[in-house]
Amino acid sequence: MKYQRIRGMQDLLPDEQPYWSHVEATCHDLATRFGFERLEPPLLEATELFVRGVGDATDIVSKEMYSFVDKGEDALTLRPEFTAGVMRAYIENGLSSRPQPQKLYSFGPIFRRERPAKGRYRQFYQLNAEIIGSADALADLEILLIAHSLYREIGFENLVFQINSTGDPECKPRFLDALRAYFEPIADKLAPLDRERLARNPLRVLDTKERETLPFLADAPRFLDYLNDDCRSHFAELTGYLEALSVPYQINHRLVRGLDYYTKTVFELWGEGLGAQAALCGGGRYDGLIEALGGPPTAGVGFATGIERIIMSMRELGIPPRALRKPDVFIAHLGEPAKKAAVQLVADLRGRGIPARIAFGSRSLKAQMKDADRAGCGVALILGDAELAQGVVLARDLARSEQVSVPIAETPAWLAARGA
RNA sequence: GUGCCUAUAGCUCAAUAGGUGGAGCGCCUGACUGUGGCUCAGGAGGUCGUGGGUUCAAGCCCCACUAGGCACCCCA
Missing domain, CATH: 3.40.50.800 (Anticodon-binding domain)
Known part of the structure; x- marks a missing residue:
């Protein structure tokens, strides 16, 4: 065989289309039902946008981007996520002058140059939804609800959201100080990897899988105990809505997320049968992002879900796709x-x-x-x-x-x- | 990016102790000259992932590369 697929890329064959069309149609239908409008940013953006928007210390930016210099001039990157491009489009096209908040969704391929594995591809598809311009916890709720509805309508059961809060620029530093104060005296008992994390990114120690470190996590400081009044009431309002609507969730004190821009709410949802690549969706609030990208101070909250992982979970759980209409x-x-x-x-x-x-x-x-x-x-x-x-x-x-x-x-x- | 495992027909897999590669499913044709599914018969399809090495002889042993998988990292 002379030519073969580029590593981590996949052919979506006719036999798989019932799954794809089912999931894709459900995404578009649900987004519309929730009042989201589609905004599709280009696959290519200036590299600098992702460096600033995602964070140059993140894994995505530091080692996973498909970046190149176009004709010796422009540093470009194949989008490794949707949010930065959507925010850029929001600012550039003056969407802040439309009625706020803007509820925007995107559906398309994303590129990350990671080592491939089951449920992990270098080109994969995401549904992304953002609510820009509202600090209301109800906006967070709608993001959680559209994700929940998506999985429920596709046929998943017994799904439980993991949620946490990562504070804001005012209370986050206080929590980081407390984390360091707790871990540094026992640093020599932690796994080597976690000692590095403690120095580089203390939050990461919380979601470690290292055996040596696990015993010390139970008594570690919890972010919820360090939130200021604003963040605490925001979190309480969100969980109150979830309870009122009987949406299952667990507060996960160890949930932290990799991207720099998260503030307040962070959440994830994990699927079955995906091994170490279990995350079906993840998201949170990013109130400082638009300002960091040169726009006016604007609140925002959003989530992204991986289509391949949804389909893989469907197969794992035996959830049948809706049959495609064939020629009659x-x-x-x-x-x-x-x-x-x-x-x-x-x-x-x-x-x-x-x-x-x-x-x-x-x-x-x-x-x-x-x-x-x-x-x-x-x-x-x-x-x-x-x-x-x-x-x-x-x-x-x-x-x-x-x-x-x-x-x-x-x-x-x-x-x-x-x-x- | 690191470690480990794997790689034979379109798909799922066999091949005894190194000794010229098989099956099931699928595909094509026919039985049925104008009627599908079921059955039966026949057929096509492989440089054994690629390149090197050891050997009289390599699908099998060794090395490198490529790709996939598992764990780590991290995430969708």
């Missing part, structure tokens, strides 16, 4: 004059919105019938020169193995009556 009608023909008439007929049916296939070549009727069966068609219209001479087709119901003779001109009506 297959036209078989015998003889050259009949073939010409069949071309007319198939064009007529398609023009009337009836999905139809026509046999290629001039094969035996048997072979054509076999094709009709395997194409999943419900009806075969048989048009031979003999039928053509009488101005009819033989309409065969493939499931019932019954067929009748129908005048060619009445075929669309016959099919319509059958469909109803």
